[in-house]
Amino acid sequence: MRIEEFKNEIKKILQDKNLAIALSRAISSYRINRAKIMDKFPNTYKLVEEVRRIKEDSVERIQELVETATENMVENGIDVHFAKDAEEGRKIAYKLLSDCNCIVKAKSMTCEEIRLREFLESKGIEVWETDLGEFIVQMLNDKPMHIITPAIHLPRETIVKALNDKMDCVKASNNIQEIVKAVKSYLRNKFFEADAGISGANVVAAETGSMIIIENEGNARLATGLPEKHVAIIGVEKIVPTLSDAIKVAEVTWRFAGYAVPSYLNIISSPSKTGDIEKIIVKGAHGPKDLHVVFLDNGRIKASQDEYLKEALLCLRCGSCMYECPIYQKLSGHWGGEVYTGGIGIAWTAITGGDVSMAFLCLLCSRCAEVCPMKIDSSKILRELRKKILYKK
């Protein structure tokens, strides 16, 4: 079990000065931002109640919403696929992407869950993470330590050193602006070279067959807009009934992720098309001609029937609970499941399959529930998981 080896690692993690510096910088700027934002948008607190109801209802109707979303997406010209587990997800994605040499990828925990980048790389396809944090993690051959801020565990000094070692053409300095500029110029050509873009989605509206991708960097916009093909891997729990529901979910997500308003809100409902000549619709005007959505189950539908795990399906992946969890504040993403970090990450590991023994680290303090927009109390789920481990359920 992971926890047995982990016990010996804790001391080392606790002594990691770089980790402590990076975490305290990230947590304090998150807190300052969030306080400012909530002051400016106090209505967010009202909105969360509505969003909780929307998500509860959606989890309840998860199978029906997959069907509705599929129907409407197909009507919009999207090819929709359904993967029952990670393996099937990888297979479908490979089938869709096997003709590609180069792929640009936007940040997606769902892709991480099925280890899509590593899988495609093992098939000889070049895959570039284009979100800055994910790119750094890729360059360091590390794991994303936070669902919103993947490189949260690294102070700038470590990042610069690693990037200087890996990116032969660009030399970044210790100045954050310079690091961003260097990565931008390094990745620029990849966007143009890429045969396909891969993304996840933050939320999907069943009624219109639209997916929403929230971002600040502009990389998701490029990755999903420039190449000829776009493949989106989306967990089925992301589907809500209507577009207005989806916008509400998105608004709460970005607010709790620490942004007043994101730079870009991408709403994608069909492949790129034009009817400008004789009103005849032609696909692939400036954007992708082929648009594929792979809906991933991987334990979610089963979890929607489980008294405790269904609560975790309400998660918007805003990352608040991690910044504010006392264990996370010490261990960062070393605590959690192999992919999903923090207390909620262990619940997600229970849903998607994997070792959940790290549940024994939880303080059962419910601080996460206090800061979570959905009021998800990971302590309740993790105590249940302890029982499952002890009684081998």
Add this chain to the structure above:
Amino acid sequence: MTSVKIELQALRIIEKNFYRSGNPLGIKTKSPAEILGISRNECRTILYTGQSYQLMPYVLRILSIIDKFGKLEKLANLFSNLNFSKLIIPKMENRFYSAIRGAANALKNAKIDFGVLLNEPYDGSLYYDLGMDHIVDENEKIIRSEFEKNKVERIITISPHSCYMLKKVYSLDVEVIHIYELISNIKCNKKAVIHDPCILARKLGIVTQLRIFNAVEPENTGKNTLCCGGPIEILFPQLSLQIAKSRGNELISAGLNKIATACPVCLMNFLRAGFDARDILSFFSGDANED
């Protein structure tokens, strides 16, 4: 249970100790009657400590031994067939017992009549937290029968963990009240930085009722409190200690080195991390050093 690999020995010992002594440490704790110097009267209202405040001085000692000599497993190996209570001398016990004395005085001041149980069972909270529900069930039976035997109608808890167990976990046919719900009218002018215990603030909603002294508010207070790290002290002592240090430093950065809290686990972990901590109830103990 026997096929459990995780923290094998620690969990097994904790389990075995229940059958030996009714609590996770396998020791005989002092009863509240002994600490208060009273014998049980016929009162249907009982001041219940759940052994929580009495176990912590032993935990504090065990942890200081672990800090010096390494893992609990090693220690457990050494002591597994011996009697813990004969070998482990409790540490800073007065900090914990004075909370019980303070509770009794505060209730007297509030003119509330109460008795104590001579044979007071453990509250079961650690077993519940660890997910060892077979023991939680057994413990519930023990508590129920003890309450029935003594015709208890009303329980006044002093540990948040006991209160949570009695109110939210067990289904007992008694009224359960936490002490601060009864003494919130009494005030004292002692000054300290307040640390709200998580369970009390978030799971039981008791926040304003604790402010019966001159409480200095730190960052992250009330329902927004940060955990002391105590609940994982046995399984992950180092991590638990680091969390206590961070929270303790946050507390004293409010401008005062004196910390006051309302939970034996928080108290234990702050003391372990070297902070000057006390229980709010100790302010009423009349002890000279609890000023």
